Amino acid sequence: MTKRGMEVKVKHLALKAVPRWDQLRSLGELRVLSQASYISLVTVPVLASVWPAVRNVLRDLGAEFTDLPLTLAVAFFGAVGAVIGQTIYQASAPANLRNFSRMEHTAFRIRDFQLNPTNENLQVFRRNVMRRFESFDHGFRRILEARIARAEAAFTEGNSQLSSDQMTDAVRAYAEVHYDIGARTAPLPRATCALAYSVTLMSIIFIFCRQCYIVAQEAGLLNMAS
Incomplete structure (x- = not known):
């Protein structure tokens, strides 16, 4: 290597x-x-x-x-x-991660697309996602290569058949990639x-264990165990 x-x-x-x-x-x-x-x-x-x-x-x-x-x-x-x-x-x-979970973010993107379910709208969203994806170095892109491949396959199928359901599947795939990109920034x-x-x-675990020890000691449980 x-x-x-x-x-x-x-x-x-x-x-x-x-x-x-x-x-x-x-x-x-x-x-x-x-x-x-x-x-x-x-x-x-x-x-x-x-x-x-x-x-x-x-x-x-x-x-x-x-x-x-x-x-x-x-x-x-x-x-x-x-x-x-x-x-x-x-x-x-990123704000979208602070405001939404993965499922909420994906559902929001799908609802937004369904207000105007056109091929042009899908292509705009795809370009935005791919522009962010390609701005990262190779080490980062390798992590999301499989997700990008699935999104691109869904886009190709939806773009060729112009099916609303298939285009929605492509939006879902790109929304998940978009969320993953944000999750790995900074x-x-x-x-x-x-x-x-x-x-x-670690502080919470320490305090919990220490309090458990004190309770067990005061209750005489440690003497019983010995």
């Missing part, structure tokens, strides 16, 4: 490894996560600033711990990751967004 071929293959694998915008959408559109993150960003620093006074009170009451609870610290850094991820998602993800912001959300998810 040539050096150029190796570079294309590595880029192809790297692009496939980075989560797509539609995969990040479930977290980006999760309002509960955003609201909880903003609450943590405000309350935890405030609590940390007054913690010396709280610690003195807890010592007077005979409490054993003197540091800020680890769960609160982890929740704060998880909230930081969520806010960073949310900011990148809102700023970098790989660096996508990777950064995914990393930020990973910090949040």
Whole structure:
């Protein structure tokens, strides 16, 4: 394999490894996560600033711990990751991905085409999709080659027979390609967004496991197991 071929293959694998915008959408559109993150960003620093006074009170009451609870610290850094991820998602993800799921986007394109179901309308949509597709490098295009081939086959059949149903099938195929192209744009912001959300998810898993451990310990379940 040539050096150029190796570079294309590595880029192809790297692009496939980075989560797509539609995969990040479930977290980006999760309002509960955003609201909880903003609450943590405000309350935890405030609590940390007054913690010396709280610690003195807890010592007077005979409490054993003197540091800020680890769960609160982890929740704060998880909230930081969520806010960073949310900011990148809102700023970098294409609007059609933020507003629509894949099925909703495809249905919207089909409804739009059916308002004026002509061959010219289909060709305009096809040109827009292919122009975006061809603007990417070879490593990116390899990912969508199969989808493009199916769309082109549907277009050729619909164009030759001028069947409304077959042209609708072509619009559906191109709409899916159009959505996939948007889902794979901006790989660096996508990777950064995914990393930020990973910090949040790991924080949630840590807090959940720690709370389960505390409950099991206080209930005496750990002693029973031993």
